[in-house]
Amino acid sequence: MSDLVPFLTALRERSSKAHSGSENAGFMADLMKGDGTLDDYISLVTQHWFIYEALERTAQQMRNDPVASVFITDKLTRLPALEADLAFLIGPEWRERIQPLPTTRRYVERIDQVGATWPGGFVAHHYTRYLGDLSGGLFIGRLMARRFGFQTNGIGFYLFDDIADPAAFKDVYREQLDAAPWDAAEQQRVIDEVLLAYRFNTELFEDLGRAKSEAVA
Numbered sequence: 001m002s003d004l005v006p007f008l009t010a011l012r013e014r015s016s017k018a019h020s021g022s023e024n025a026g027f028m029a030d031l032m033k034g035d036g037t038l039d040d041y042i043s044l045v046t047q048h049w050f051i052y053e054a055l056e057r058t059a060q061q062m063r064n065d066p067v068a069s070v071f072i073t074d075k076l077t078r079l080p081a082l083e084a085d086l087a088f089l090i091g092p093e094w095r096e097r098i099q100p101l102p103t104t105r106r107y108v109e110r111i112d113q114v115g116a117t118w119p120g121g122f123v124a125h126h127y128t129r130y131l132g133d134l135s136g137g138l139f140i141g142r143l144m145a146r147r148f149g150f151q152t153n154g155i156g157f158y159l160f161d162d163i164a165d166p167a168a169f170k171d172v173y174r175e176q177l178d179a180a181p182w183d184a185a186e187q188q189r190v191i192d193e194v195l196l197a198y199r200f201n202t203e204l205f206e207d208l209g210r211a212k213s214e215a216v217a
């Protein structure tokens, strides 16, 4: 146990700055402050669809892996909720109307790559998205519901119906991270991949901000 605790400590230490960078990216900060429009929110949901399509498709490939499978559960699955949100927000023809932004393409490529070859890398991406969704995500969902007058339609992505106690779920998830059989070098590589995942998320917000100002110009 003693050499495992530092994994979470190191993960927290090394990722807290990256988290602030994502959290404070202009696009996201505007959305949180109430300055974002419904179209901005829809653009974000759209990009999430591509990211979770990759995460949840590769999760199927990782289901038989002894390390990664521990983290994979249907309770987290977001794709059906995202599809219902997009149908509500865009309409039944949503699939023909959505495109990945450049960062999303690179993010998806990376998830595909590690999802096919590297369980630790897959877990890094899984952790960054789902633990974020179960943390700040819950707050973001409530804020968006209030801002745009949604009940559940449109914010289904943020509602984890099968996870009654997100804090307890995250505790178990973190214990499982501690129990992963990674040596020191692999732990560093996994943390590096978490940092890369944060970078994709921050750059995605930058893409979204750019797409927005181009639309206005």
Ligand code: HEM
Binding pocket: 019, 022, 023, 024, 028, 029, 032, 127, 128, 129, 131, 132, 133, 135, 136, 137, 139, 140, 170, 197, 198, 201
């Ligand atoms: C406005 C945007 C965001 C807000 C307000 C926010 C807020 C928070 C808060 C309050 C926590 C702490 C929860 C706790 O200690 O249990 C947290 C954790 C987390 N957030 Fe965010 N966050 C935001 C954006 C993001 C983004 C873009 C990502 C990356 C995809 C992310 C990933 C994470 C992760 C992985 C954790 C869990 C850390 C852990 O418990 O190990 N967050 N977030």
